[in-house]
Amino acid sequence: MDDEPIELIIDGIQVSAVHDATILEVAKQYGIYIPTLCDLEGLTSFSGCRLCLVEIRGSPKLYPACTTPVTSGMEIITNSEKLKEYRKICLSLLLSERTHVCSVCIANNNCELQDLSNKLGVDHVSFERNWTKHTIDSGHDFLVIDRNRCILCTRCIRVCQEIEGAHTLDLKNRGKDSQITIDFDALWGDSCSCTACRKCAKVCPTGAIYIEDELISKTKDKNVVSFLLKRRMYK
Amino acid sequence: MRVKKFILADIQKIAETEVDFQRAYKYRINVCCSSGCIPLGALNLLKTFEKLIKEQDVAEECLVARTGCVGTCSAGPVVVVESGGYIYQNVTPEKAKKIVIDHIVLGLPVKSLLYESKVFLKKQHRLVLRNAGKIDPYRIEDYIATGGYSALVKCLTRKSPQEVIDEIRISGLRGRGGAGFPTARKWSFVARDHRSPKYIIANLDEGDPGVFANRTLAEADPHALIEGLLIAGYAIGAEKAFIYTRAEYPLAIDILEKAIKKSEELNILGKNVLGTTLNFDVELRLGAGAFVAGEETAIIASVEGRRAMPRPRPPYPATSGLWGKPTVIQNVETLANIPLIIQNGGTWFSKIGTPKCTGTKCFSLTGKINNPGLIEVPMGIPLREVIFDIGRGIPDNRKLKAALIGGPSGGCLPDILLDSSIDYESLETVGAIMGSGGIVVIDDQSCIIDTAKFFIDFCVSESCGKCTPCRVGLLKIKEILEKIIQGNGRIEDVELLSKLSTFISETSLCGLGQTAPNPVLTTLRYFKKEYLEHLYENFCTANKCFKKKEILRIG
Amino acid sequence: MIKLTFKKKSESFLSSQSMVYAPLKKPKVLISMGLKNDKRLLKLERFLKKMEYKGSALLEILHKTQEIYGYLNEDVLKYVSEAIELPLSHVYGVATFYSYFKLKQSGEHVITACMGTACYVKGVEKIISAIEKRFCVKRGGSTADGKLSLFITRCIGACAIGPTILIDDNVVGNATKDIVLERIASTLESEKIYTCRYSKNS
């Protein structure tokens, strides 16, 4: 029984899906766009950015598409007015959290936060912005972390832990003080576990982690995780 | 030396011996040694009483015992003389002497020192707190003498696990942790699962400031909790339970540790419980100061030794909990109800409270109130009765401005809504939540915006930082409220606040974020006038705000 | 305007290479940390054994460490992370997540003010500011001479007798500004822990 595909409706389109698939995966297959920021194919879901929230008919709640599994007969709405509004607020909040100044950012024009803001029509931030003064660590030979541009999507942490296996990066503190830490709050140059594999820089959606003296468009590579996973399966 | 392995019948024997032992005494002086009374010198008082009865040569007819919380915390240190239940308030060593001489030796209660307890106790219905202030939490015999562990014996001898769950279903018991999920349904999910091991987590991490019901319960009656865990374990087939408690509760930790140890000695916990085939272990786990760890999935992360960050559900802990195994997470108060339900039957329990919300609920009554303390009332009682009858109103005859029910993420209810009854559904309709059971009373000396800011401030510092709405959104709410308080608010801030609050409550990942904007939403709903007064007229009824005004906004 | 931290790789960093690549033999770590004659560490080591070096007991171990050392010493945490085979960043992340854990040594005397709802409503804020002003200490920090630390806690659960202030381990219930300031002053002066039992009527 369990092998039979599930039938459901996304935005009025009749689709079928395998068991245990998430809404996001199914939507991707059918080319239905759901904005995401913390999600990255191949990594475990984090469900922190809340951009991928969708409505399910018959439920007052909103569901994160990246973790909610599909069930038979589900009717999913991905782009209602309410969702559009909420996504804009969400992006505004992220933009206002730290010093995101596109014009002086290394990732200008190569930034997922910037792209999404443009795409979803965030033309101004109605909240007062925080101008943060977090540390920038450029002590490593070529890797740089600028915590003022971090949106805490934890992609770098997950790629470091799950793909590279070094677990050099993790979150420290909590709430509004959350930061990315390197080992025991060390400087990157002093890190004893970092393998300098650059994957964190490749998957960082903004200009928070980048490689010195390299074009950011060359560094960024969202597909590195799924590529590596495929290669690992190959015997 | 190997202690004798106890079996089922021994519980009865212990009870009989203990009852006989206690009957030999004419009087029993119960000195409340809970976290509320100890700072006021209760431990010293205990020693004084022990010395006094020896001095007065009444040691043979009078027993001095340390007990848990009596509930009248404002009148501490509290001493209760049994039989008769004479509550003495604000007892000092000098007064202790008078009590011993007059009451114990001469048999005349000291009327001038008595606590006016009629209304305080009459309107209450003490089920969970039945033993609070009556038994010594360090002595398991005392608990057994009051009928303790007989429910466990009843389960082990006469009921199948399914029958236990059925009994709970009939009782209509709902989780006391805040959301009010039916306990029986939660259990049957896990009981149906055939994987093992299964786990139970008792949630004793009440991080709400101003709430101390669970702590008091654990300090006063630890064995009720352990018995509840045992019955739950029997019903769902779990062999391991964790009690997750706050590290800030040293007394509760000490009492629980000793209680677990004692139960293990008596073979109530461990392998082959009381000679049956049930195996059950209880382990104490300490939290470390994170309010968010009260959330189901966060508590799991914390017990596993990780950062207490919630994860999205599904999968629910019932299918994938601790280390991926089926797990039941239950509030301490819920668990303490279980032995009672088994003893007296589900039908008995379902008659207390309202049909939809059965049973009682403990509340910590604090703030600007004459009679703060720990109370237990039947579900459905109007809030007004709790505040004005049991709590005896506001000090200095001031006016009540709002009652905050449900902790920092609860709602601020104005005077007109005080007649709404206390149950899950009614509270939800007025914008508050049951939460873990805190009622904080605010009088007209407090500014409602300042109060809302205090709660938001708390949630900001306790947010785990995982999801954007909670991490950044709450911070923005706090900043806007601060601006209003300083007198730099903008007119459109009111609209922005309500928009942002609804956004946060709808999009946040876990219960903390979903309920955190409640104080703002309810104050906007019931006290909008004050917001507008702040914005348009720079006027604060409590005269607290506008200390740091900036250049006025233009246009 | 934004601070740039730039530091060259330090050579003396606790033989960092060996920490990762050396086979994880527990006694060896002891020596490499240069702490082998520390009795407190032996105590911790015993506790680690009791916990079977399980990573899931991290919180318990951190509690124990704080109990033994008074705070979470960086070197000890590195040792712990090695011993229970958890990444350093994970241990650091957990230690900083929970507000109960302190990564800095606190002053000789610790004042803890309860910032629970009940205490707040009853005006603990005024008392805290008064302490800050009088003893030149900021909440969450210590005085320059390291004699006094001031911390804020969420709720110590003694709401009915609020506002409450803890001076070292002694609870001052129904506190007022004057009483608290006086108690702290006498605690500092006499260098003895002031036993402060508060009774309303006496």
Place this chain on the structure above:
Amino acid sequence: MSENKKPTLAIIWFSGCSGCHMSFLDIDEVLMELAKKVQLVYSPLIDVKDFPNQVMITLIEGAVTNEEQLSMLKRVRAGTDILVALGDCAVTGNVAALRNAEIDGDFAVLKRAYVDTSYHNPQIPKGVPKLLKRVYPLHEKTTVDYYVPGCPPTSDNILYVLTELLAGRAPQMEKISKFG
């Protein structure tokens, strides 16, 4: 505004790099057509003392950094029908607002400009308008009708907004917005 008169346009330069103005001039030959449609009543190049009344459209480039600009903004808002924030500085604060990260950002900026980098007689002059403690984007100090982000906004975008506004339509900003 009477029917036979041309609609009026004002352009204002607050704290910004004038890049948005350059981008505006980049409309090139279309400027001539635009000039036929509107009357430019205020701009950095037009020498009028006071900001006129009843201006139809005002474009503001740059963030609000000093008290003079703040009072100017008040004056502008009172005399304008449609206020457009032009460029990232006006919309978000952008580079000008980077000094907000410092507690004494206003002083630090003056010190850097007049003392640290000056070889001859370093001192903070008295005549400069008093800087605000914080740098504000326009909408934090007044009501803004349309936002044209970008650093600078492309000339096409500026032209689009002007054409739509002059035609009496509301420009669909969400489709063309772009930070940075």
